[in-house]
Amino acid sequence: MSRVTAEYLLETPFPPAEVAATMAGEQSSGTFVRVAGETDELRARSAAEVLSVELLGESATPTLASAYLERKSVGGPYHLARVRIAYPTGNIGKNLATLASTVSGNLYDIGEITGLKLLSLDIPAAYRTRYALPAQGIAGTRTTTHVQGRPIFGTIIKPNVGMTPEDIAALVDRLCAAGVDFIKDDEVCANPDIAPIARRVPAVMSVIRKWQEKTGRQVMMAFNISDETDAMRRHADLVTAEGGSCVMASLNWCGLSGMETLRAHTPLAIHAHRNGFGAMSRHPRLGMGFQAYHALYRLAGIDHMHVHGIGGKFVDSAEEVTEAARACLGPLSEGGPDDRVMPAFSSGQWAGTLPATLKAAQGPDLMFMCGGGILAHPQGPEAGIASLHEAYDALSAGETLADAARTRPALAAAIDFFGKR
The missing domain is CATH 3.20.20.110 (Ribulose bisphosphate carboxylase, large subunit, C-terminal domain)
Structure with missing residues (x-):
């Protein structure tokens, strides 16, 4: 399966592996709960996969505020992790705007997240050929x-x-x-x-x-x-x-x-x-x-x-x-x-x-x-x-x-x- 891999720097008060799974679901086949039509076959074909979660440390205060966390009275410590997620290119097609939406988009707004930076993208060679090359x-x-x-x-x-x-x-x-x-x-x-x-x-x-x-x-x-x-x-x-x-x-x-x-x-x-x-x-x-x-x-x-x-x-x-x-x-x-x-x-x-x-x-x-x-x-x-x-x-x-x-x-x-x- 062809996939684009994105690497992030993540900050959250929740276990980073759990938040990474939320990120993968939000940007592919899922949402915060399983919905009608989200079959096992569909998930196998279209779900993004968390490839790795590397813990980097923690801090007592959040980088960014979150009303979601305030409503739930969730505080620190705030964990910092490097996360890699692979997104199936079949979800995206040849669509640069949707590629950008997939690897970033709503991720910045997820309530559990108090810091997020998209660091890098790994583009498969076959998928890269679907897009324009430099003219000169x-x-x-x-x-x-x-x-x-x-x-x-x-x-x-x-x-x-x-x-x-x-x-x-x-x-x-x-x-x-x-x-x-x-x-x-x-x-x-x-x-x-x-x-x-x-x-x-x-x-x-x-x-x-x-x-x-x-x-x-x-x-x-x-x-x-x-x-x-x-x-x-x-x-x-x-x-x-x-x-x-x-x-x-x-x-x-x-x-x-x-x-x-x-x-x-x-x-x-x-x-x-x-x-x-x-x-x-x-x-x-x-x-x-x-x-x-x-x-x-x-x-x-x-x-x-x-x-x-x-x-x-x-x-x-x-x-x-x-x-x-x-x-x-x-x-x-x-x-x-x-x-x-x-x-x-x-x-x-x-x-x-x-x-x-x-x-x-x-x-x-x-x-x-x-x-x-x-x-x-x-x-x-x-x-x-x-x-x-x-x-x-x-x-x-x-x-x-x-x-x-x-x-x-x-x-x-x-x-x-x-x-x-």
């Missing part, structure tokens, strides 16, 4: 950008909002001249009145086509098309018509179904922005971990996935960023298709954070995106991009950045400016 993934992104053997160096349009299409096109022109590989819109700039996408895409793509004719290289521009589904399809068609290669969407606000629809509609690379993920992930005993989160969106067919950055401006530890990057760089299912996606490192990145980033990714298959690290370089964006190349060349040659800075002026200026912040 790592190999296709490298082919499109003509970048092989090193990271893809990119930046973000700044200021975030407020620039006209002409302003943005002028900045893109300067970045293309400087040798950038990838540019993306900010997540809050999709279709603003000052720079509507109907004007912004043609203006920017005119510049990119100009540089493609000059150099033979096409800079990949991720246009933010986050919107309702029909609008996203129209915007993707505009990008295609203008010769573009990539679109960006905010996953949490467009949703799984929106991303599936977009993937089915366009062969463009989908740059997946996870803004808002912290609301799901930051609490240690509530929400969803990155591995489970990214697995769901990889089934929607994305090509690039944000993993934040090491030493950046966000809350993630180096270990969390490393775990996210390596999850993207591995197959979703053992024995399944090559569905690796390009991890996009962003958030306060500059040449000085490149060594730790390369170590995290265990190689150069990554997007290294520097907003301020390029655009705020004291010698200008051209030197910002040069500092990244100088840093990578030095690291590839076995040099430290400090030693390399003696003979590489753009890198030296970056270290002097960003290294003190």
Whole structure:
């Protein structure tokens, strides 16, 4: 029987094995009591199975309140356990929204639970093939950008909002001249009145086509098309018509179904922005971990996935960023298709954070995106991009950045400016 296995961190005042059984029943064939029609045959075919319950400790106070427990006057201690439950894929079919509902859904609302975090999902290879694959993934992104053997160096349009299409096109022109590989819109700039996408895409793509004719290289521009589904399809068609290669969407606000629809509609690379993920992930005993989160969106067919950055401006530890990057760089299912996606490192990145980033990714298959690290370089964006190349060349040659800075002026200026912040 084909089954998706979900791993959870569970907190409850009841015996965790009993609550795990409740979870399995709630999300498959059962409810809080056995009902008419719930035959032994049906349960054998469709019931979820608790595979393991590992006790991790207990605490005197609950993480979350529960009116259910208050009504029953149930108190601590509150047990912490790691629980694995297997759900038959026959219950779900090829239905990403229902898969997400099955492995999470009402579980967060069960009265006996005072803490629950979905940590990871194990997707069978045969079941994975029922869903979309990346249209470009790592190999296709490298082919499109003509970048092989090193990271893809990119930046973000700044200021975030407020620039006209002409302003943005002028900045893109300067970045293309400087040798950038990838540019993306900010997540809050999709279709603003000052720079509507109907004007912004043609203006920017005119510049990119100009540089493609000059150099033979096409800079990949991720246009933010986050919107309702029909609008996203129209915007993707505009990008295609203008010769573009990539679109960006905010996953949490467009949703799984929106991303599936977009993937089915366009062969463009989908740059997946996870803004808002912290609301799901930051609490240690509530929400969803990155591995489970990214697995769901990889089934929607994305090509690039944000993993934040090491030493950046966000809350993630180096270990969390490393775990996210390596999850993207591995197959979703053992024995399944090559569905690796390009991890996009962003958030306060500059040449000085490149060594730790390369170590995290265990190689150069990554997007290294520097907003301020390029655009705020004291010698200008051209030197910002040069500092990244100088840093990578030095690291590839076995040099430290400090030693390399003696003979590489753009890198030296970056270290002097960003290294003190």
